[in-house]
Amino acid sequence: MEGLKECVANLVVYLHPSKAKCPNEAILTELSSMLFTYNETFEGVVLAYDPGNCSNLAKILPGIHPYFGVKLTARILLFNPKPDMLLEGEVVKITPHSIHAVVLGFSAAVIADEDIRGEFKYKSKHGKEVYVSKSHKKHKIKVGTILRFVVKSFDEEILHLSGSLLADHSGCARWLDKNSDKWSQADRF
Structure with a gap:
């Protein structure tokens, strides 16, 4: 990381x-x-x-x-995260407008709605909230997922991160590692 x-x-x-x-x-x-x-x-x-x-x-x-x-x-x-660095954190909360994660067990990270790429669609079934990729149904982001995201900013005073899922190499870390050929091909086009 x-x-x-x-x-x-x-x-x-x-x-x-x-x-x-x-x-x-x-x-x-x-x-x-x-x-x-x-x-x-x-x-x-x-x-x-x-x-x-x-x-x-x-x-x-x-x-x-x-x-x-x-x-x-x-x-x-x-x-010391800087903008455009790639970080991973565990998702702790999902809402229709944001994804909240914890990085290294102490730093809060938020990915706002405008920083979630259009490929992901918010769904709520049986009280469980999830973001699912429209193009790869198994690429899901839910509570407990290890999320790979790009840093937008870092507030040093309160140790708070703002992140983005706009890049193709961001999302569920497990899915990205298993399917690196699928998202790396998207980068080429």
Whole structure:
């Protein structure tokens, strides 16, 4: 899936003097506070970290509460989707005017009616809502489907995605993987 990247970061973590006895625990707490929030320095949402080398030396900062800074190197996994990237998410809700999905278990994605290609028709039978392809009856999008879509925009503040199903290589990921010859031929014409 696009939008994920790993980076190595050289960080300085500032700790309160009361944390001097167990700095490793305090460092992990500080790193954990960055999880699932957009970080402008790294230009992405921090999903995971692996604290690497930690310096044995700390620099005491002057002030009322003299914090000390500890240098460390950490590997960080980031999520930063850009427009036109291809992402996958699990469909959680379908309405006549939109499809709602969750990406990586934390980021909400919405595909509005105008971003769903005309090939898909909304149907509701026995209380179950589904989008079905007019040209390929087995290509269905329903709750629980892994949906492959193109990113239109990403709101970094609330971690919300806006997507599109206008491209031929978007839709139900399972169907697309099984029938790649059918949708790739449509791209050629």
